Amino acid sequence: MPKNDLDSLWVRYIWKGVGVVVGSQWGDEGKGKFVSDLAQYNDIFVRSQGGPNSGHTVMVNGKKYAFHQVPSGAAFRKPSVMTAGMVVNPNLLYDEMQQVDDPSVVLIDSRIAVITRAHRALDGYGETNGTAIGTTRQGMGPAYESKANRRELITVRDLLDRQTLAEKVANYVHVHQAQLLEMGEIEKKTAEERARRELAPIEILSPANGIDEYCDSIVEELFGAGQKLAPHIAGDTSIMLQQFARSGKRILVEGAQGVLLDRDVGTVPYVTSSRTTAGATLADAGLSRYADRENGFWGVIKAYTTRVGGGPFPTELKNSTGELLRQKGLEFGTTTGRARRTGWFDAVATAYAIINGEILKGYLTKMDVLSAVKKPMICVAYEIDGKRTTQFPTDARVLERAIPVLEPAGRIERMNRRDIVNSGRKNGFNALPPNARAYIESVETLLRDLSGVPDFEISAVSIGPWKGQTVLK
Ligand code: GDP
Ligand code: IMO
Numbered sequence: 291m292p293k294n295d296l297d298s299l300w301v302r303y304i305w306k307g308v309g310v311v312v313g314s315q316w317g318d319e320g321k322g323k324f325v326s327d328l329a330q331y332n333d334i335f336v337r338s339q340g341g342p343n344s345g346h347t348v349m350v351n352g353k354k355y356a357f358h359q360v361p362s363g364a365a366f367r368k369p370s371v372m373t374a375g376m377v378v379n380p381n382l383l384y385d386e387m388q389q390v391d392d393p394s395v396v397l398i399d400s401r402i403a404v405i406t407r408a409h410r411a412l413d414g415y416g417e418t419n420g421t422a423i424g425t426t427r428q429g430m431g432p433a434y435e436s437k438a439n440r441r442e443l444i445t446v447r448d449l450l451d452r453q454t455l456a457e458k459v460a461n462y463v464h465v466h467q468a469q470l471l472e473m474g475e476i477e478k479k480t481a482e483e484r485a486r487r488e489l490a491p492i493e494i495l496s497p498a499n500g501i502d503e504y505c506d507s508i509v510e511e512l513f514g515a516g517q518k519l520a521p522h523i524a525g526d527t528s529i530m531l532q533q534f535a536r537s538g539k540r541i542l543v544e545g546a547q548g549v550l551l552d553r554d555v556g557t558v559p560y561v562t563s564s565r566t567t568a569g570a571t572l573a574d575a576g577l578s579r580y581a582d583r584e585n586g587f588w589g590v591i592k593a594y595t596t597r598v599g600g601g602p603f604p605t606e607l608k609n610s611t612g613e614l615l616r617q618k619g620l621e622f623g624t625t626t627g628r629a630r631r632t633g634w635f636d637a638v639a640t641a642y643a644i645i646n647g648e649i650l651k652g653y654l655t656k657m658d659v660l661s662a663v664k665k666p667m668i669c670v671a672y673e674i675d676g677k678r679t680t681q682f683p684t685d686a687r688v689l690e691r692a693i694p695v696l697e698p699a700g701r702i703e704r705m706n707r708r709d710i711v712n713s714g715r716k717n718g719f720n721a722l723p724p725n726a727r728a729y730i731e732s733v734e735t736l737l738r739d740l741s742g743v744p745d746f747e748i749s750a751v752s753i754g755p756w757k758g759q760t761v762l763k
């Protein structure tokens with residue numbers, strides 16, 4: 291089979307100009323896998339929001355990459371741009387860049403906000419006072435708070451100027467010193483619990499060490515990282531990206547998290563601190579104008595559901611089937627290593643994500659994993675307070691009361707990936723076994739009906755973690 295066959299198939303679906311991909315559930319749907327499949331057709335890769343809370347897996351040529359802040363396209367030696375809407379942990383970013391053959395492809399907008407050790411401590415603090423969200427403790431919320439309140443903002447640009455950096459770090463620590471000291475006490479008390487849960491220790495502010503020393507050590511750490519990142523720091527990446535778009539280059543904007551974790555339309559307050567919809571992700575990249583309306587709005591959809599951290603999850607399986615999905619699907623966090631919660635596919639929640647996330651094309655992942663389960667189910671509606679509904683409640687407290695209405699699907703056949711991928715080149719979805727096909731059709735029809743988006747379609751199905759283990763419609 292000539293290599294080009296797969297290429298000519300993707301050609302039907304590939305966007306002109308700019309395309310965006312987002313998660314259509316609660317994250318970890320397989321956005322990294324999507325980028326791997328599309329890497330060869332794109333010239334430039336962009337991450338425009340989120341930061342070290344995400345973990346995107348790329349598996350190609352026998353190698354596995356975990357990307358948190360760097361666009362996944364960096365694995366393919368292509369320009370990979372991080373735009374102003376992100377927040378970054380500079381030291382982690384540098385380390386992460388070292389896993390790719392050519393780190394020089396990574397370009398960092400100087401307006402990106404910096405996460406400091408103090409932001410991470412305050413993220414941990416927020417998790418201890420009865421309003422826990424189950425965050426990744428990467429400092430995301432506090433760093434986005436600094437962005438929003440502007441007075442405490444430290445940007446990537448500041449990493450290159452020791453004086454400014456010292457002033458800004460001191461300002462932040464002084465404003466938050468009461469909470470930082472309290473967090474120090476909490477950290478000491480909870481050291482054992484933290485070790486048991488394998489949570490990263492938070493380096494703390496303690497009265498014994500003093501505020502000046504604490505600030506100095508943060509400044510040293512950040513300034514050092516800034517020096518290492520300096521060759522990658524670019525002023526305004528929007529100019530360059532728009533020029534690329536105008537010159538006909540193809541660009542892939544890679545979303546992070548999932549629509550149901552969106553700060554505004556997700557399951558608030560159990561969400562992340564940034565916007566995660568396709569529209570917002572594109573706008574954060576400054577590229578809305580160049581997006582392909584027909585082929586450019588993709589959502590990655592897992593064939594079942596997972597969620598990390600707290601918050602309502604109507605189809606969650608707290609039994610051996612849930613455990614089976616976790617083991618077979620390797621559902622452990624790429625960022626924190628936490629076990630992901632698992633459950634049935636939820637058409638009500640995903641349809642809501644399609645509407646709010648502005649998704650038109652679906653890339654369905656992990657169909658192979660579902661074959662481990664004897665009697666797969668699909669959630670087609672909820673029962674809330676005795677009433678049946680297909681409307682996703684926008685109030686997390688109401689969603690907590692939702693009982694899923696489940697319909698059985700036929701057992702998904704075990705699949706020989708190589709054979710199916712080969713046959714798929716010619717036969718599309720017909721290469722998949724009958725129950726898998728029926729499952730995909732049910733998911734597509736439900737999502738179309740429940741979202742009211744008539745042209746939504748599942749255009750590709752992923753049956754393994756490696757690049758190319760995919761069948762196109
Ligand atoms: P992301 O955050 O959306 O990029 O997803 P993650 O990388 O955090 O988690 C998805 C996991 O599923 C990774 O371990 C992928 O390698 C893996 N994966 C993606 N698609 C498939 C698939 O179709 N089948 C299997 N078995 N694994 C997949
Ligand atoms: P990717 O890009 C899954 C979840 C956390 C927590 C909530 C808030 O890999 O899909 P935060 O640290 O962002 O303040 O945590 O959001 N969360 C994710 N869950 N995948 C992610 O990213 C996530 N990023 C954040 O578990 O529930």
Ligand code: MG
Pocket residue numbers: 317318319344345346347624
């Ligand atoms: Mg992930």
